[in-house]
Amino acid sequence: MRKLQFIILLQFSILLFAQENEMKWQEKQYPDSLEAVNKAPENHIILFENENLRLLKIFVAAQKSEPIHSHRWPAVMWVYQPSDYEQVFYTENEKAERIPVQTVAMKKNELPMNVGFPVGKGDLGLSKNLGNQDLVAYRLDFKKKIDSSKKITKPTGWTWNEDLDGVKKAPASHQIVFEDEYTRILHVVLSKGEEESVHTHQNPCLFWVVKSQPIEYSEFKMDKKGKLRKSKTHQLPPLPTDQLLDQNKISDPEPPHSVKNLGTENFEAYRIEFKK
Structure with a gap:
């Protein structure tokens, strides 16, 4: 307290x-x-x-x-x-x-x-x-005053429910650093061997790694019964630190996925999400 x-x-x-x-x-x-x-x-x-x-x-x-x-x-x-x-x-x-x-x-x-x-x-x-x-x-x-009347437009075909949001679905690995009506800043932490729950990120963002480890990145799709099933898995080597991952641009919203830390220490990253 x-x-x-x-x-x-x-x-x-x-x-x-x-x-x-x-x-x-x-x-x-x-x-x-x-x-x-x-x-x-x-x-x-x-x-x-x-x-x-x-x-x-x-x-x-x-x-x-x-x-x-x-x-x-x-x-x-x-x-x-x-x-x-x-x-x-x-x-x-x-x-x-x-x-x-x-x-x-x-x-x-x-x-x-x-x-x-x-x-x-x-x-x-x-x-x-x-x-x-x-x-x-x-x-x-x-650098410019945010226009509060404008909201972020979801990509064409985005149908995922807000209940899958990373903070709601995988709160253990998503710590809120700061949030207001315009932005949300998340500290993403995965300890050795930890795998997140399946979740989404519905807003565009800036994402960069501050403490890198080899990871396993899994994509998920909805099956005919309405359940999320793993569709693809990628094993990635340690990523560059303090560099935006998406070619130095604001990344699009992220459909259902999970990340597993394959390394020997914490994996840490930041995500700045833009609501408006």
């Missing part, structure tokens, strides 16, 4: 601070040279980008610090691998002198993993990794 209260308080504090940032600092338009991927490219790796979205892997090596940089768009962030760290926020005066305005320090064991939180745009700052482990996080930037 205390951990849950802490996570809620942390999310609220970060969101409140981001809102204050936007109110106070948006009068200052930071140049493109200060934008994260330009100023700190070693710490901000683009995994995907189109006209609407940008997905970043944020990496700060142990005992290292990022350059001071800004973020142009609002986003959702979450931590995959924590470390002791300190985050310093800055503003600039009329002479373009950078002035620290707030410092946030966090211990590794205090930092919640795989808990998504919204962050505002326009912040100027840096992170210092004070620990002995690399700090890894992910950030989904929203």
Whole structure:
């Protein structure tokens, strides 16, 4: 219960601070040279980008610090691998002198993993990794405002019931990192030898592996009696990590399937699903 209260308080504090940032600092338009991927490219790796979205892997090596940089768009962030760290926020005066305005320090064991939180745009700052482990996080930037009137259209021939959704049918392997009316971010985890229940993913997504193992991927079809039967099985070697699987594009909804971990350690991946 205390951990849950802490996570809620942390999310609220970060969101409140981001809102204050936007109110106070948006009068200052930071140049493109200060934008994260330009100023700190070693710490901000683009995994995907189109006209609407940008997905970043944020990496700060142990005992290292990022350059001071800004973020142009609002986003959702979450931590995959924590470390002791300190985050310093800055503003600039009329002479373009950078002035620290707030410092946030966090211990590794205090930092919640795989808990998504919204962050505002326009912040100027840096992170210092004070620990002995690399700090890894992910950030989904929203480059355009989402049109809430538009819903995702299912592919032609999609007839699968919502009860087969991955979170409902295979909850053990699908942890919700973040969800709102527009997006759902899932952390997919399969332990050694584990096989998921048969399930679907009804919305298009970005999918990438963060900890790879050999897997067995099985496809299912409905038989004449209305039961799901295994139709094809593929054994796949360890997949590349931090690379989108579907040729660097948003993947289509996924019909009934299951995955079995054939490796010796956890298989881990992320799926960002788009509802609108």
